[in-house]
Amino acid sequence: MKLSFVSNYFNHHQQPLCEAFAQRTDFVFYQTEPMEEERVRMGWGIDIGNYPYVKLWQADEEAARKRIMDSDVVIWGGVEMEDEIEPRLQAGKLTFRYSERLYKEGQWKFISPRGLKKKYHDHTRYRKSPVYLLCAGAFVGSDYKLIRAYPKKKFVWGYFPEVKHYEPEELMAKKSREDEPVRILWAGRMIDWKHPELAIETADKLLHGDKSFTPGLEDKLTVQGGFELTMAGGGDMEEELKDMVREKGLTEFVHFTGFLSPEEIRAEMEKADIFLFTSDRKEGWGAVLNEAMNSGCLVVARHDIGAVPYMLQHGWNGMIAQSEPARFASRVCGMALHREDCREQGLRAYETISKYWNAENAASQFLRVAEGLLKGEGPDFAPVDEESGALQPMCRDPEIGEHLGERFTRRW
Numbered sequence: 001m002k003l004s005f006v007s008n009y010f011n012h013h014q015q016p017l018c019e020a021f022a023q024r025t026d027f028v029f030y031q032t033e034p035m036e037e038e039r040v041r042m043g044w045g046i047d048i049g050n051y052p053y054v055k056l057w058q059a060d061e062e063a064a065r066k067r068i069m070d071s072d073v074v075i076w077g078g079v080e081m082e083d084e085i086e087p088r089l090q091a092g093k094l095t096f097r098y099s100e101r102l103y104k105e106g107q108w109k110f111i112s113p114r115g116l117k118k119k120y121h122d123h124t125r126y127r128k129s130p131v132y133l134l135c136a137g138a139f140v141g142s143d144y145k146l147i148r149a150y151p152k153k154k155f156v157w158g159y160f161p162e163v164k165h166y167e168p169e170e171l172m173a174k175k176s177r178e179d180e181p182v183r184i185l186w187a188g189r190m191i192d193w194k195h196p197e198l199a200i201e202t203a204d205k206l207l208h209g210d211k212s213f214t215p216g217l218e219d220k221l222t223v224q225g226g227f228e229l230t231m232a233g234g235g236d237m238e239e240e241l242k243d244m245v246r247e248k249g250l251t252e253f254v255h256f257t258g259f260l261s262p263e264e265i266r267a268e269m270e271k272a273d274i275f276l277f278t279s280d281r282k283e284g285w286g287a288v289l290n291e292a293m294n295s296g297c298l299v300v301a302r303h304d305i306g307a308v309p310y311m312l313q314h315g316w317n318g319m320i321a322q323s324e325p326a327r328f329a330s331r332v333c334g335m336a337l338h339r340e341d342c343r344e345q346g347l348r349a350y351e352t353i354s355k356y357w358n359a360e361n362a363a364s365q366f367l368r369v370a371e372g373l374l375k376g377e378g379p380d381f382a383p384v385d386e387e388s389g390a391l392q393p394m395c396r397d398p399e400i401g402e403h404l405g406e407r408f409t410r411r412w
Contacts, residue, residue, distance in 0.1 A: 001025045001026065001371065002025070002026045002071045002072045003021060003027050003028075003071060003072065003370075004027075004029075004030065004067055004068055005018065005027070005028070005029045005074075005075040006030045006032065006057070006068070006074065006075070006081075006084075007029070007075075007077055008033050008078040008079050009031050009032075009034065010029055010031045010054050012161065012162065013159045014029070016160055016358075017160045017362055017363060018051070018054070020359040020360050020362070021363050022053045024363060024364075024367060028055055028067060029051075029054045029055070030055055030056075030064055030067075031054060031055070031056055032057045032079050032081065033079075065084065065087075068084070068085070069087065069091070071093075072094065073094050073095070073096070073370045073374070074093070074095050074096070075095075075096045076095060076096070076097055077098025077099055077134070082121075089129060089131060092129055094130045094370065094374060096155075097123070097131065097133050098136060098157065099135065099136060099140055099144075100136045100140060100284030100285060100306065101137055101139050101281075101306065102119070102140075102144065102146075103146075105281075106281075107143065107146060119147045120147070123147060124148055124149045127151055132150065132154070132373075133150040133153060133154045133155065134157035135157050135397045136157050136159065136284065136285050136306070137285050137307065138306055138307070138308065138310045138400045139281075139304075139306060139309075139401075141154040141397035141398070141400065142400055152379075152396075154396070154397035154399065155369070155379075155394050155395070155396070156392065156393060156395040156396070156397050157362075158306075158307055158357070158393065159287045159307075160290070160357065160393075161287045161291055163290075163353055163354065163358040163359070165354065166296070166350070168296075168350060171270065171295070171296045171350065172296060172346070172347065174271050175271065175296070175343065176271075181226055181227050181228045182226060182274065182336045182342075183227075183228055183272045183273045184199075184203075184227055184229045184230070184272065184274045184332070184336075185229075185230050185232065185268055185269060185292075186199040186229065186230070186232065186275075186276045186278065187231075187232040187233055187268065187275075187288060188232075188233050188279075188288060189233055190233055190234055190236065191237060192237065193279060193280050193282040194278065194279045194283070195280060195302075195323075196241055197237070197241060197244065198323075199231065199276045199278055200229075200244045200248070201325040201328075201329065202229075202332050203229045203248075203253055203254055204248045204250060205325075205326065205329040206226075206227050206253075206329070207227075207250060226336070227253060227336060228253055228255065229250075229253060229254045229255070230255050230268060230272070231254060231255065232257045232258075232259075232268055233257075233259060233260070234258050238256070269294075269297055272295070273339070273342055273343075274297060274299075274332060275292035275295075275299045276299075276332065277300070277301035277302065278301075278302055280304055281304040281305075283304075283305045283306060283307075285305075286306060286308070287307075289301065289311060289312075290307070290357060292349075293311065293350065293352060293357075294349075294350060294353040294354075295350070296346040296349065297346055298318060299312065300318070300319045300328070300332050300335065301319070301321065302320075302321060302328070303322060308320060310391050311357055311390075311391075313389055313390055316345065316348055316388050317345055317348035317352050317388070318345060318349055319331045319345075352388075352390055355392075356390060357393070361392065362394075365382045365392065365394035366393065368394075369381075379396075381394060381396040382394040
């Protein structure tokens with residue numbers, strides 16, 4: 001099979017999947033633009049010269065266009081180059097769109113006549129063509145359903161950063177002991193839509209208690225100094241957050257590291273018991289969830305993050321929380337007080353990544369489905385895990401709406 005993948009740039013989140021494809025088939029990744037300087041400073045930069053299957057679109061555009069037309073399968077996403085993909089779509093050749101949310105600011109935006117016209121041109125008019133959608137986030141399918149695109153042709157998908165393999169007992173031995181403070185980690189860019197202030201609000205409730213949700217908490221955590229919060233990263237809000245810590249009397253409990261390399265972040269995750277994922281709906285996916293689960297963390301995550309409903313089964317391998325600070329903090333408090341449950345869910349999180357959410361499984365499932373489609377068969381969606389209800393790459397997308405209700409909290 002000749003497979004081509006076109007996206008904006010090659011990074012450490014794309015690299016494991018591309019390696020898996022390159023080992024299995026005739027594969028090329030086309031990078032269409034340089035990486036932003038901020039992401040390079042954060043350690044995301046990769047020397048593409050080390051990867052023979054990575055090519056720059058601009059280096060030889062004619063050869064790239066020929067490869068796109070000649071490929072058996074093309075994955076296309078993260079780029080605004082509709083004129084380049086249109087000839088393949090018009091020719092009826094098997095193509096997968098790779099997309100995050102259309103309406104990160106709210107589905108009400110779909111009513112824009114100008115936007116609908118463009119989306120009809122790019123997507124809806126191909127609803128009966130061999131064009132399928134890889135949903136890089138749990139709300140993508142619902143967004144595309146609004147414009148009547150890709151009916152029964154949407155697949156669960158995402159991002160697949162490096163997976164590390166551990167002996168489970170050795171990994172959990174890196175976490176805190178029962179007589180040590182609970183280790184809590186937040187990591188990312190300190191900007192408004194990632195809501196790092198929610199981590200500080202949580203630490204405040206852990207320290208001072210919140211009897212409306214966790215009566216008696218202050219006796220179990222505050223007196224013993226039972227937690228420590230590490231804030232890894234930097235950004236526009238960093239000084240504001242440090243001021244919050246001082247004002248709330250949290251200096252002894254909250255520590256700032258500044259920006260860390262991806263390797264240093266993973267080392268912090270391996271030590272952490274609980275990882276706080278506080279972004280709002282603008283977090284189309286959130287590969288930090290993959291990494292924290294792979295590190296055996298119990299993740300407490302907001303419900304509106306793209307990766308969360310796909311990867312977390314509430315009360316089984318992580319906790320899904322609403323955005324209101326007291327409710328979010330109550331999830332964290334509950335896990336801090338039930339350390340054994342916290343560890344068990346952290347182990348299941350690690351197993352979820354090892355079994356399903358990794359580049360090897362994603363590549364195998366994708367190629368299996370693509371081969372069937374090339375033979376003229378219908379899409380053979382990957383199965384859902386019978387025990388946990390866990391989704392995996394290439395399952396049928398469940399078209400989750402913006403209001404989750406109780407659907408993903410039934411285990412708690």
